[in-house]
Amino acid sequence: MANNPLACYRSKSKINYEALRMALYTEDLVQYKENIWRTLETDPVFAHSSKTPALEEQRKITFERVIQLLKHDFLSNEALMENPMRYPAYVSAIGMYDWSLLAKKSLMYEFCSSAIRGSGTKDQAQILEQFQKEQVIGCFCLTEVSHGSNTKAMRTTAKFDVPSQRFILNTPDFQAAKVWSGNLSKTATHAIVFAQLIPANGQSCGLHSFIVPIRDPKTLLPKPRVTIGDMGEKVGLNGLDNGFMIFDHYAIEKSCLLNKLGDVNPQGEYVSPFKDPNRRFGASLGALSSGRTGIMTMANANLHLAIVIAMRYSASRQQFGSNHQGEELSVLEYQAQHCRLMPILASAFVHHVLGMSFFQDFIDFNVLKLSKSEDPAILAAMGMEIHGISSAGKPLTSWTAQQALQECREACGGHGYLKCARLGDLRNDNDANCTYEGDNNVLLQQTSNWLSTLDPTSPSPLGSTSFLERKNELELGSFNFSQESPLNIEDILVVYQMLLTRLIKAFKEVNAKIFSTNGGDKFDARNRSQTFLGKTLSVAFIEHFALKRYHRWLKESQNDLDKLTTDALNNLGLLYGLVHVEQKTSSLLKCGILVRSKDVDRIHEDIIAICLALKNDAIVLTDVLAPSDFILNSSLANFNGDIYTDLEQAFTSDGQCFQRPEYWKNQVDFLRSKL
Known part of the structure; x- marks a missing residue:
């Protein structure tokens, strides 16, 4: 394009792209994923097709690609020994290319080998060796x-x-x-x-x-x-x-x-x-917690792909304009567009930090179990906490990706409906994340049931419920959003903690009331307290934990990032918190945390202001999340922003583009019959 909008947005941003990418992924994982992507792009087995093959052909191609992946050996024991965090990096790197490929390869070998190692003994040593040698x-x-x-x-x-x-x-x-x-x-x-x-x-x-x-x-x-x-x-x-x-x-x-x-x-x-x-x-069933942790990584990768496609397209696509010379504006400039996309961008960053840090927790937990040196009571508490977090983390991340993919598809207008945009295929593939390894709504009940068993003395090795130590203080008073001083992430965390302590108290009270008046049926009591209490509690809990982890990462990364980059990241975290707090207005009012209508006005004003402030940095921020053009595989979102050339190529690459249909004689006969 003559005046490339993506280049213009990149020139406006003061974000340190390289430093942020290293802070978000680490240099080792950046190089590891880029090596995978370069290899796939140069291997003809992984060449993209513009058409959807028939079912059996899809399966055949996927199997052939699994065999090729095994030859490339990206997930060797040596690679994982060097850095276990390469596993989630591998999941997102291969999954961003094709989720069927990742699922097939993982189920063929990694998942079964892990189950045998976790639940088996020397009696299964031979079959485990056969899996490791790829003989079965x-x-x-x-x-x-x-x-x-x-x-x-x-x-x-x-x-x-x-x-x-x-x-x-x-x-x-x-x-x-x-x-x-x-x-x-x-x-x-x-x-x-x-x-x-x-x-x-x-x-x-x-x-x-x-x-x-x-x-x-x-x-x-x-x-x-x-x-x-x-x-x-x-x-x-x-x-x-x-x-x-x-x-x-x-x-x-x-x-x-x-x-x-x-x-x-x-x-x-x-x-x-x-x-x-x-x-x-x-x-x-411990393997299912591992699976849920993996699904969080998968959903977050889909979230990244969705926002990269929609944000790049919104910057490249120009429509309307207010000046007299007829110059059109990028649709990203319009409030209705950037205010629908910036919260998705914020979720992409916050949920990435949540997924990676929680995967590290999972590794640490398994190392502690093997060492046998940790206090058994702490290990038990950590195991329950991991179960509670993963049971809410999978719903949060998979639903966020599901909603984002639909919103991003609509944000790309009619072109977003094209197969070559890729959003439709991503939406269909991601949808399974909401169901397997536990239906999301059922999993959230696991989290609320666990939270209802805790008190201020309950240990929280991962810090997800450490706020309960201040339970008595948090159960009192309201929060003044209408104050003149700027809000920060810590303010939002306090609001969440006030809400969580009150929701836990209400959940326990309602359960006890139903239990005492209904013949002491614990199952019935929990069943009848989910829709406006249990589910709200679990979702608020995991959003708070996600924001808390992001806030911790941001503080740890400040020495590696300049102030302008840190300010943008802080805005992303604050936007994430404000958007989700705004969604819980009814609960905040009911719990007495919000008491003034102008508090809601302040939340709305800050959301709009932050979205506007992030607009000029949005393309560089999505560049940080983006894979290579080959892996992204969307005609709407190549790095150069030349969407119309790419669309023309997508339209005309099909050999039948300018041909009559095979059934043209049938149509002619039909028309003749009407003469």
Whole structure:
């Protein structure tokens, strides 16, 4: 373009792009991701197609790309030993290219290997080695047709047969069929299967995990007494084959049981290091917390892609204007546009810091568990805190990405609806993040239930609930938003803490009231206190924790950043807090934290002012988040901002662009019939 708007915006910004990128990612992770992206771009196996292939072709291409990824070996043990934070960087680097590819590769090897290491013993050393040598291919089978979130009610059984020293896997009916398992329908040779373990006495000992051979690796045909089917095309992620599986009294070796948490002796008696079945069950599903942490990274990557596309397009797209010479303005200049996009940009930064710092917490927790030197009570509290945070973090990040992708699609107008814009495909692929590894609404109940058990003396190793130490102080008074002095992030954190202490108190009181008047049914009490209390509490909790982590990171990074860059980052954090506080106006009024209408006016005024202040820095800020043009793969958002040339190329690259349709004779015959 003659007067490139993206270049103009970049020239206006005083943000130190390179310093900010290093502060946000670290030099090691920047170089690691860029190496992955350069490799994919120069490897013809990863060349983009302008058309959506047929379902089987998508799956074939995805499998071929998995094989190529294995050759490139980006995720070697040596790379992870050097820096474990390369794992979330790898997830976002590959996922930004194609989420089906990342999901298929992860389920084939990393997820199964992790499950075997976490729940298995030396009895599974051979199969673990086969996974590590890529001699077998895995999938993960937890969900059943009639049960997903209610894992305890799943009905696939594994009965131990003493004479043969084998487990007999059985599916009582189709409702108990394992379903939605990625890689299952066409690819996997082995499956991590969760089933009700039944020892010799016939009494179920609850859900346990097994590593089960399901196909002959030489023919890829299912094993006898194993039926495997394909679920067909999905809304998104169609490079991944999802299937269902039914067992008909299928005998497997005793060593298939991942027996670290529970086992059966040769006499058929159940043995476990856990006296409490609930604790054993929670430990057996520990991999799901890891999965939720990974989904936070995936959703944040989609959030980055969405805002990069929409912001670059909004700066490049020019419409209307108020001067007499007919000069058009970038649509980013209009309040209605920048005020819809800047909060998304703020979320992209805040949630990135949340995701990366929480992944580090997860690594630290597992290191402490292995060291066996930490106080068991602190470890237990840390484990519960990680569960509470991940159960709210996945909903927050996946819903934010979902809403942002829709908003960004609309912000790009009609062109945003094109496949070559990529927003539609991203929206479809991200949608699954809201459901798998736990439905978001159900997960939020896990967090509110945990919060309701805490008091001011409860330990908070990660600091997510340390505000409860000031519970008595925070439960009193209101917050004066209409004060003359400028608001800061710490002010917003105080508002959140005042709200959280009061919501926890109200949640406990309502639960107790329902419990006492309804026959002492704890399940019913929690069920009837979710919509305006439990869910609000969980969402407010995770937003507060996200902003707190961002504020901590900002303070830690100040020595590496100049004042103008720090000011912009501070504005992003303040905007994030204000937007989410504004969304909770009714709760703040009900809890007595807001008492004046002019407080709401002040919030609105500050949101508008901050969005305007960020406008000239927005393109450089999104540049910091952006992958290469090849990975971004959007005709609306290449780095050069030449959207019309790129759109022309997208339109005309199809060989059928200027051709008559194949059915043109049918149309001519129809028209002739009307003469």
